[in-house]
Amino acid sequence: MATIILDCDPGIDDALAIAFAAGHPEIELAGITTVAGNVGLDKTTANALAVASFVGAGAVPVTAGCAAPLLRPARDAGRVHGESGLGGAVLPKPAREAADGHAIDFIVDTLAAAPGEITLVATGPLTNIALALRREPRLVRWVRDFVIMGGSAGRGNVNHAAEFNMWADPEAASVVFGAGWTVRMIGLDVTLRARATAAVQEQMREFGALGAELLLPALAQYADAHNVAGEPPVHDVCAVVSVATPAVFTYTPALVQVETTGRLTSGMTVTDFSPSVIPNAAVATEIDPDRFWEVVLRTYGALAADIG
Ligand code: BDR
């Protein structure tokens, strides 16, 4: 069993990651924290609440975090995720509101109460995580594991150099990679290899309301720049799958440094795999897409049966 805090910016693929976490029998969601990213903080928080309720995780606390990056103005990805942030999915309004308090305090307090037990998973810009580290540097020792969807050892998606989560708040990403822990980085170059193909979407049609109201309408409007031939990636799901089924990924130690000053390269994760460096990251370099979808679809199938 792995207990996780999911720090996210739903976001289509973040929503699918929440659903996966809620449905997987070996994952316990200690909390969801939200950050501005794909859309503004009000929307990412409302979306997290709506998705959590819809997938039967209505008791999981959702705590709002930072509404803007550390130094830069907020730049969203509404063009990719739709105006609401959930593509074409329109979920019932949840009965509850976000928990009191700030995501940074939630992260610090929850990890302080259970050192070594909780895995922190970040699937949005790293603003909350950077500020949590500034508040409490011992987080690097208290996490059981820290995994992000973000960055790339190859090209980016916002532009040639940068992946969205790093580009949105490069200063925060730089703080996080420099904090003295090992960041498990599931980057864009790897997540792009596990696409929701026509065959995958066909199986999602079997998943009742989960498929018809969340998975399929969300994915149908995922205007990802790499959404070739109607086969969108599901980046953020990869990060949670890496906790539930580590063997889906293969990792290589690397030194990852985030460009913060480049005119053309701001947000680039400069990833050095040479043996002479002192690594600060375990970078996913391989994914088994068949096994990935086997785990994801099995989890969604069980969740669909649970929520009806
Ligand atoms: C990442 O950026 C966001 O738009 C997605 O939710 C994902 O976390 C992919 O680059």
Ligand code: CA
């Ligand atoms: Ca995201």
